[in-house]
Amino acid sequence: MSASVRVRVDGRPVEVVAGSSVAAALALAGVVAARRSVDGQPRAPLCGMGVCFECRVRIDGIGQQRACMTPVRDGMSVDTDG
C-alpha cells in the first residue's frame, strides 16, 4: 500500500496518498470550490494540467498556486477562498 501524508485543508486535517496533487487533497477534504471568480461564482479544477488556473489556492501561505500542479507534502497547509 502506498504511504500517506497529512495535510490541512482550510484547517481540517486530511490524509492523502503520497504523490497525489493538492487537487486530490481538496476533493478528499470535501471542498467543492477551490476559489471564487471575480463575480463570486464557485470554481474548481477544469483542465487538470496547469493551464486554466481555476484551481488556484494558497499553499503554506503563498497564494495563486495551482492545486493540480502541486504534489502534497506532509504538514502542508492549503487554504481555499471557495
Added chain:
Amino acid sequence: MAEPVRDYDVLVIGAGPAGLAAARAARGHGVRVGLVDAQATPGGQVWRHAVGQPPTPATGSLAAAIASGVDWRAQTQIVAAGPDELLAEDATGALRLRYRALILATGARELLLPFPGWTLPGVTGAGGAQALAKQGVPQAGRRVLVAGRGPLLLAAADTLRRYGARVIGICERTPADRLWRFAAGLPRWPGKAAQAVALRLRLARMPYWNDSEVLAAEGDDRVEAVEIRRGRQRLRLACDGVAVGYGLVPNIELAQSLGCALDTGFRHPHVRVDEHQRTSLATVYAAGEACGVGGRDSALLEGAIAGHAAAAGENAIPRALRGRQRRARAFAAWLRHHFEPASATWPAIAGDTLLCRCEDVTLSELEGFSDPRDAKLATRCGMGACQGRICGAAITELGLFAGHPATPDRRPPLFPARLDTLAAPFVPTKTGASP
C-alpha cells in the same frame, strides 16, 4: 539581485515523450543538456504519473537521462524569453536558463469550449478528468458523462471507469458516417487498430452515442445534471461530473514569444519546423504536439531528431528516424481529417454564457466588438491568469473576430509569476541579457 544562472548547450522545455527523447538524444553527443518541466514528474500528459499505479515509460526514460548526465529541473515554469536565455521560476525563486540550442517540447492542451453551466464545479475537460483521476482525485461511485470529440473520449472513459467512476455515457459529436469511414481506414495502421479494438471491447457495455453533444450543465454550487442532444433528441441526465473535451490545441506560446514563425494553415496554429525540426530561428527547434498534434509516436521520433540536430547538427540525425516520423504524422493527419470538420457550428452557447472564465466575460459582452484588441481592453477578456489560453482557443473555434489573426502578439510573462521573479534583472542589450 543575482538569481542563479544555468548554462546548457541544449535546453529542452517539456518532459513528455518528445522532450525526454530530445534530451537523451542530445546527451548522447556528450553536450550539456537541461530538461525542464512545470510538473513534478516527467511524462507530460500522455505518460502522466498515476498515483498508486505502476510507473509509466517516462520514469525509466528520465532515470536513463539523469544517469547519462541530463540536468533535470522539475516544477520549473518558463516565465519569459530573452536573447539566448529563458527566465524561469521554481519553488526557490527566479532562474536564468542559458542555451546554445533550445528544443521546445511544450505539448498540447485540451480544447475546452463554453456551454451554459460549464463553469460549475464538476465540469472538467475529458483529458482533464483523466489527469485529475491520475492525481488521486477520488472517482469511486461518481456518475460522469464523457463528451466532446475524438478518440481521447474513449481513453478518458476507460481511465475514469478504472478508478471507479460510473460513466453514464459517451457523447461523440462526430456523426456515424464519419466514424465508419475512420474505422474502415484503421487497418492501414495495424498497431492503432489493435489498440482501438481493445479499448472499444473494454468499454462495450458503456453507452456510446454519436452525433450527440452536451448542451448545458445544471446545478447550484456544483453540477447535478447535464442536458444533452442525442441525434434529434434532447435528454437530461443526473450526474456528478461532466468531462468534455473537443481535441487538442498545440502549446505555441513560448515559441511565439521567442519569435518563431507559425504555421497558420490550421485552425489552431502550429510551430513551423523544417525536416530537421528546426524552427524559423537558427538555434530553436520544436518537436511533438507543438508542431501539430500528432500523438506519442511522432513526438518520440521528432524529439530524437531535434535532439540529434540541436546537439551535433543535421548530419547526426539517423536516417531511419525520418521515415518513421512521416508515417506517424500521416496517421495524425488522417485522424484529424475524420474528427475535425473544416467548419464546425457550436449551438450550445447562449449570450449569457461566460467565455472568459478568468474575468467572467460573457459572449454577448464581446459581440459588440469587431477588433479583438478593443474587446480585450474594454472587457478584460483574455487578460486573466490563464493568459487567454482557454478563451482564446474557444474564440477561434467559435469564429469570433473573424478576419483578425488568431494569434495576437504574445507578451511576457507567459505564466503568472511572483513579483520578485519579474523584478529579476532581465535587460536586453546589444551583447545579450545582462544583469
